Amino acid sequence: MGIVTPGFRGRRSEEAAELPPGQYLTSDFPVLSAGPTPQVDLDTWTFTVTTEGYEQTTWTWEDLLALPQEHPTVDLHCVTRWSKLGTTWTGVSLDVLLEDVETAADFVLVHSYGGYTTNLPLEDLLDGQAWIVHELEGDPLPSAHGGPARLLVPHLYLWKSAKWVSGLDLLTEDEPGFWEQLGYHEYGDPWREQRYSGD
Amino acid sequence: MRLSWYPATLVERRAETPTVATLVLRVPGWPGHLPGQHVDVRLTAEDGYSTQRSYSLAAPDHGAVLEITVQALGDGEVSPFLVEGLVVGDPVELRGPVGGWFVWSPVSVAGLVDxxxxxxxxxxxxxxxxxxxxxxxxxxxxxxxxxxxxxxxxxxxxxxxxxxxxxxxxxxxxxxxxxxxxxxxxxxxxxxxxxxxxxxxxxxxxxxxxxxxxxxxxxxxxxxxxxxxxxxxxxxxxxxxxxxx
Known part of the structure; x- marks a missing residue:
């Protein structure tokens, strides 16, 4: 147990007991990003998967919408400590997008419009754990929250769910992304409180 | 290397506005920081319940003395306590420094950003x-x-x-x-x-x-x-x- 601060009582709720360590509940939806919000035109939007052999598969906005859509309802955990429960998204499972991609890669570097990157193991994108989403609560995803489309990997801290996603590089060796180079954890499991490098 | 939790003691509080106060904390062993970085503050209650928040550091690196400036948000769990409830001499815990992007220092970027x-x-x-x-x-x-x-x-x-x-x-x-x-x-x-x-x-x-x-x-x-x-x-x-x- 940490050092007790006299007079601090805090606020407890049953819901908060269900949260990962160090998180608190919020009902609004804060935003964290390192620069201006990119404005991405749907007419030129693409999502590209590049394998370790530099083979590319590209989807346009129409292509994405033509794929089977799922509606995951998930909890979000941001490394800045807020959690938001029960958000519902619309998008395409990475299982669908990667189904016909031939690869022996174990790692992924995610790219975004605006230059943001983040890395994670490929297996964390598969088996129903990740989506490219374009709707939040039934409405088009606002640009401040990553629209037109973002990655959603809700079992990791939210910085892994790259906003304004533009593609994935499948890699045989792990390569740190933007926040991962700046001292944040390489994996980012909220339940093990992997916030910063070495946690 | 893992970021450590440091015991910290409130040594001074300065009222900045009716709802904002600067807390001056003594943190022995603090490793130093850059302007723009922030810290995690952990508060623990007597029964072991604890919660954490991030606050920006308000002053450049002065060794073991840190400043954070906190705005009391009406319905907040932590900020009203920090602004009004924490008393000089009280302990809290700090972890950091955190964040390496939103930083500027007169030394590190000389010649690059004018x-x-x-x-x-x-x-x-x-x-x-x-x-x-x-x-x-x-x-x-x-x-x-x-x-x-x-x-x-x-x-x-x-x-x-x-x-x-x-x-x-x-x-x-x-x-x-x-x-x-x-x-x-x-x-x-x-x-x-x-x-x-x-x-x-x-x-x-x-x-x-x-x-x-x-x-x-x-x-x-x-x-x-x-x-x-x-x-x-x-x-x-x-x-x-x-x-x-």
Whole structure:
């Protein structure tokens, strides 16, 4: 147990007991990003998967919408400590997008419009754990929250769910992304409180 | 290397505005930090319940003495306690420094960034003040311009110090924008900082200018978008946003 601060009582709720360590509940939806919000035109939007052999598969906005859509309802955990429960998204499972991609890669570097990157193991994108989403609560995803489309990997801290996603590089060796180079954890499991490098 | 939790003791509290206070904390063993970085604060109750929040550091590295400036949010679990409940001598725990992107130091970027534009909304001024103070303490003459949006004159955090530094420090400009109530004699009626107005208050875009924008999400989105429309490159704008508690 940490050092007790006299007079601090805090606020407890049953819901908060269900949260990962160090998180608190919020009902609004804060935003964290390192620069201006990119404005991405749907007419030129693409999502590209590049394998370790530099083979590319590209989807346009129409292509994405033509794929089977799922509606995951998930909890979000941001490394800045807020959690938001029960958000519902619309998008395409990475299982669908990667189904016909031939690869022996174990790692992924995610790219975004605006230059943001983040890395994670490929297996964390598969088996129903990740989506490219374009709707939040039934409405088009606002640009401040990553629209037109973002990655959603809700079992990791939210910085892994790259906003304004533009593609994935499948890699045989792990390569740190933007926040991962700046001292944040390489994996980012909220339940093990992997916030910063070495946690 | 893992970031450690440090025991910290409140050594001074300064009221900045009716709802904002600066807490001066002694943190033995603190490893140092850069202006713009933040810390995690952990509070633990007697029964073992604990909770954590992030706060920007308000001053440059002064060894074992840190400053955070906290705004009491009405329904917040932590901030009203920090602003009103924590007593000099009380212990808390700190972890950090955190964040390596939203940083500026008069030493580290000399020659790369020649002018620094700071755009603050409300308590978003806190990490920017660490940069203003770092520049002052280093005797730097790097041109620095702070555009600071506040609701009323009474809401200006660090008002006296900003006033003094703007007069004393060569190359430092402080431009206040009041959104709800302007001071008597102000030539500008109270109102939001528009993109057009920001474009006139900011330097014209140039390769040697870097902008740091900090404040509530809506403010940062509008200000950053305004700078982009004024011709700033995305890469020249660094942002830090905060939501409510």
């Amino acid at each position: 002018r620094v534009l700071l755009v603050a909304g409300g308590s978003g001024v806190v990490p920017l003040m660490a940069m203003v103070r770092a520049r002052h303490e280093a005797g730097s003459t790097v041109p620095m311009r702070l555009v600071y949006s506040v609701r009323t004159p009474a809401d200006v955090i660090y008002a006296d110090e900003l006033d003094r530094l703007a007069k004393e420090d060569d190359g430092l400009e402080v431009l206040l924008v009041h959104t709800r109530e302007a001071p008597p004699g102000s030539g500008r009626p109270a109102g939001r900082l528009s993109a057009d107005e920001l474009a006139t208050l900011a330097w014209p875009p140039a390769d040697d200018v870097r902008a740091y924008v900090c404040g509530p999400t809506a403010f940062v989105d509008a200000a950053a978008a305004g700078l982009v429309r004024a011709g700033y490159h995305d890469a020249a704008i660094r942002t830090e946003r905060f939501g409510g508690e």
